[in-house]
Amino acid sequence: KAGVTQTPRYLIKTRGQQVTLSCSPISGHRSVSWYQQTPGQGLQFLFEYFSETQRNKGNFPGRFSGRQFSNSRSEMNVSTLELGDSALYLCASSLAARNSYNEQFFGPGTRLTVL
Amino acid sequence: AQSVTQLGSHVSVSEGALVLLRCNYSSSVPPYLFWYVQYPNQGLQLLLKYTSAATLVKGINGFEAEFKKSETSFHLTKPSAHMSDAAEYFCAVSDGNAGNMLTFGGGTRLMVKP
Numbered sequence: 001k002a003g004v005t006q007t008p009r010y011l012i013k014t015r016g017q018q019v020t021l022s023c024s025p026i027s028g029h030r031s032v033s034w035y036q037q038t039p040g041q042g043l044q045f046l047f048e049y050f051s052e053t054q055r056n057k058g059n060f061p062g063r064f065s066g067r068q069f070s071n072s073r074s075e076m077n078v079s080t081l082e083l084g085d086s087a088l089y090l091c092a093s094s095l096a097a098r099n100s101y102n103e104q105f106f107g108p109g110t111r112l113t114v115l
Numbered sequence: 116a117q118s119v120t121q122l123g124s125h126v127s128v129s130e131g132a133l134v135l136l137r138c139n140y141s142s143s144v145p146p147y148l149f150w151y152v153q154y155p156n157q158g159l160q161l162l163l164k165y166t167s168a169a170t171l172v173k174g175i176n177g178f179e180a181e182f183k184k185s186e187t188s189f190h191l192t193k194p195s196a197h198m199s200d201a202a203e204y205f206c207a208v209s210d211g212n213a214g215n216m217l218t219f220g221g222g223t224r225l226m227v228k229p
Contacts, residue, residue, distance in 0.1 A: 043205060
C-alpha cells in the first residue's frame with residue numbers, strides 16, 4: 001500500500017506570493033492533518049480535515065487555509081507569504097476521526113522557502 | 116491545554132550504551148502518548164504509543180517506554196544504542212477528544228558515537 005505522498009517536495013517563493021501544497025493520504029484513510037515544523041517553534045498543528053470538513057484548527061493566522069476533497073486528498077494554502085512561513089510542512093493521514101490511538105502516518109513533507 | 120516537555124535537546128551516547136530520552140507531559144484528561152522518530156529529510160515514523168493499556172510499551176527497533184502517571188512521564192529507552200538510531204525523537208500527546216491533533220515536544224536529537 002502506498003504511503004502518504006506530498007507534492008511538491010521543495011518549493012521556493014518570494015514574500016507576498018501565495019502557495020498551495022498537496023497531500024494524498026493512504027488509500028482508505030479519511031482524516032488528514034497538517035503540521036508546520038520550524039527550528040524555532042518545532043512541530044505545530046495547523047488543522048485537521050475529515051470527510052471534507054475541518055474538525056480542528058491550530059493557532060495560525062487566517063492566511064493559512066486548507067480543504068479536503070471527496071477522495072480525501074487535501075490541500076493547504078498560504079497567502080501573502082512571510083519570511084517566517086519558511087518551514088517543513090508535514091501531512092499525516094489516519095483511518096478514524098475521533099479515535100486518537102489510530103496511528104497517524106506522516107508524509108515526507110514539503111520544504112517551503114520564502115525569500 | 117496539553118503540553119509536552121522533552122528534557123535535553125541533544126543527547127549523545129556511545130554505540131552499545133543505554134539510550135534514555137526524557138518526556139514529561141501535562142494533560143487535563145487521561146492522555147494518549149506517542150514517540151516518533153524523524154530521520155534527515157524524512158517525515159515522522161511512529162515508534163510506539165500508550166493508549167491506557169499496559170504501562171510499559173514496546174515499540175519498533177528495540178525501543179520501549181514506560182507511562183508513569185505519578186510523575187507525568189513517558190521516557191523512551193533502548194538498552195543498547197546502534198549507529199542507525201541517530202535521529203531526532205519527538206514525544207507527543209493527544210487527549211482523545213480533539214480528533215487527531217497531536218501536541219509535540221521540542222524534540223531530542225540523538226547522536227551515537229562509535
